Amino acid sequence: MNLNVNGHNVFVIVLTCFIASVVFVFLARKIAIYIGAIDYPNKRSAHTKPTPLLGGIGIFLSFLLGYMLFGDQTSLMLSILISSFLILLLGVFDDMKPIPARYKIIVHVVVAAIVVFYGGLELDRVDMFEYHIEFTWASKIITMVSIVGIINAINLIDGLDGLCAGVSSIYFFTIGIIALFLNKLGGLDIVLSFIMLGSTLGFLVYNFPPAKIFMGDTGSTFLGLMISVIMLLGFKTVTLTSLLIPLALLILPITDTLFAIIRRAIHKKPIGEADKEHIHHQLLKKLSTRKTILVIYLIEIIFSVVTIFYALGKRNEMIIFYILLIFILLFLIFKTNVIFDKKEKK
Numbered sequence: 001m002n003l004n005v006n007g008h009n010v011f012v013i014v015l016t017c018f019i020a021s022v023v024f025v026f027l028a029r030k031i032a033i034y035i036g037a038i039d040y041p042n043k044r045s046a047h048t049k050p051t052p053l054l055g056g057i058g059i060f061l062s063f064l065l066g067y068m069l070f071g072d073q074t075s076l077m078l079s080i081l082i083s084s085f086l087i088l089l090l091g092v093f094d095d096m097k098p099i100p101a102r103y104k105i106i107v108h109v110v111v112a113a114i115v116v117f118y119g120g121l122e123l124d125r126v127d128m129f130e131y132h133i134e135f136t137w138a139s140k141i142i143t144m145v146s147i148v149g150i151i152n153a154i155n156l157i158d159g160l161d162g163l164c165a166g167v168s169s170i171y172f173f174t175i176g177i178i179a180l181f182l183n184k185l186g187g188l189d190i191v192l193s194f195i196m197l198g199s200t201l202g203f204l205v206y207n208f209p210p211a212k213i214f215m216g217d218t219g220s221t222f223l224g225l226m227i228s229v230i231m232l233l234g235f236k237t238v239t240l241t242s243l244l245i246p247l248a249l250l251i252l253p254i255t256d257t258l259f260a261i262i263r264r265a266i267h268k269k270p271i272g273e274a275d276k277e278h279i280h281h282q283l284l285k286k287l288s289t290r291k292t293i294l295v296i297y298l299i300e301i302i303f304s305v306v307t308i309f310y311a312l313g314k315r316n317e318m319i320i321f322y323i324l325l326i327f328i329l330l331f332l333i334f335k336t337n338v339i340f341d342k343k344e345k346k
Contacts, residue, residue: 003180005191008070010176013191014198017066021202025058029206029213037095039214051211053095056219059199060088063226066195077188079119080229083111087151087225091218101270104217105148111225112147116140121232126243147228153253154224155217156260160280161209162293165200167300168223171249172197174304175230178245178311187237189230196226209289240311248307248322252279252300255333279333299329 003010032038032052040050063084071077090107093099115121123146124139125132135142158164172193179190200223206212215223227250234240247254256279263277264270283292303325310318 005194006070006072010180010194013066013070013194014201016069017062017195017198018202020065021058021062021199022205024061025055025203025206025213028052028054028058031057032213037216039216052213053216054092054218055203055207055213055215056088056091056217056222059203059215059219060084060222062199062202063195066199067192070195071191072188074188076119076121079115079121080192082118083114083225084222086114087111087221088218091216091221095216095218105152108148108151108221109144111151112144115147115229115232116143121229121236123232123235126235143232146232147225149257150228150231150250150253151221151224153250153257154227155220156257156278157253157280158215158217158220159278160284160293161211161289162204162207163280163296164215164220164223165204165207166293166297167252168227169197169200169204170297170300170304171227172200172230174249174307175234175240177308178240181308181312184237187233189233189237192226192230192233196223196230209293242310244322245307245311248303248310249300251303251326251329252296255279255329259333282333 005013029052032054037053038050039053064081067077067081086107090099090104094104117140122139122143123135125134127133154164154168157167176190176193176197178184179187179193184190203215203219207215231240231246234246240246260278280292280296283295287295306318306321306325310322
């Protein structure tokens with residue numbers, strides 16, 4: 001198994017970015033306290049103590065350092081850096097003073113357009129269950145919708161200590177492991193996966209419950225952007241051999257977003273309006289914060305392991321596992337009030 005990416009050892013990349021993230025997040029926490037960027041508990045909060053924000057800046061800076069040390073300079077990478085910086089600025093302003101959802105979506109669309117039109121990254125075809133789909137003229141639109149959708153899906157799950165960073169870390173780790181086994185180590189998606197893995201794990205040191213700092217929208221939207229970019233790059237470099245792989249790895253963010261849209265439509269509430277009925281909130285009604293996080297990690301890890309075997313060629317067997325896992329997951333979800341509240345069930 002080849003452990004070198006662009007002439008750099010995988011462990012060196014992850015360790016360097018991890019140490020950088022630990023340092024940068026520590027400094028970001030100090031700055032957040034100094035300037036008053038604090039998240040005070042409210043009726044929707046899962047935390048009970050005022051907690052500093054801006055942890056996402058630490059993740060971004062360690063990613064930036066990792067790119068400078070281990071990445072290549074290309075027009076595509078420049079578009080990713082520009083988009084990352086824009087979404088970081090949006091997150092900082094939003095963490096300081098909440099910005100209406102419609103304005104945030106506009107920025108997300110601009111960010112997606114930069115990656116697609118300037119960077120030239122687009123999803124023009126996918127394979128799934130032996131079916132091949134060409135998007136032709138609609139590829140750019142579908143790519144932008146995918147980027148914006150994943151940014152917001154990852155942002156939605158950032159409601160509990162360690163949740164967003166943990167799920168993202170599992171995603172980056174799985175893509176990296178698949179690349180190692182398939183020897184697809186020359187692509188930008190793999191370099192970014194290991195850079196982001198180290199950067200996100202460094203943040204998790206401070207964010208695992210009880211959290212000492214939150215990433216805020218600064219971090220969750222940045223992670224969403226990087227997850228979407230790595231997914232699209234994976235199709236371009238054939239690291240991802242099927243649409244089923246990213247769908248499986250993002251099963252919780254995708255289902256949580258889908259149920260949130262349905263729930264708000266049923267209750268005639270704006271889609272962008274926050275609530276406290278997400279999947280992690282449902283688990284939190286029965287478990288402690290730490291146990292809730294560990295249960296979600298376990299679900300994601302199981303899907304990750306099945307996905308790795310699927311990517312390595314055990315497709316027919318793993319599809320059976322996928323179907324079984326999805327039925328179990330949906331059964332557990334529908335045992336909660338994720339769509340209807342108790343009053344409406346009666």
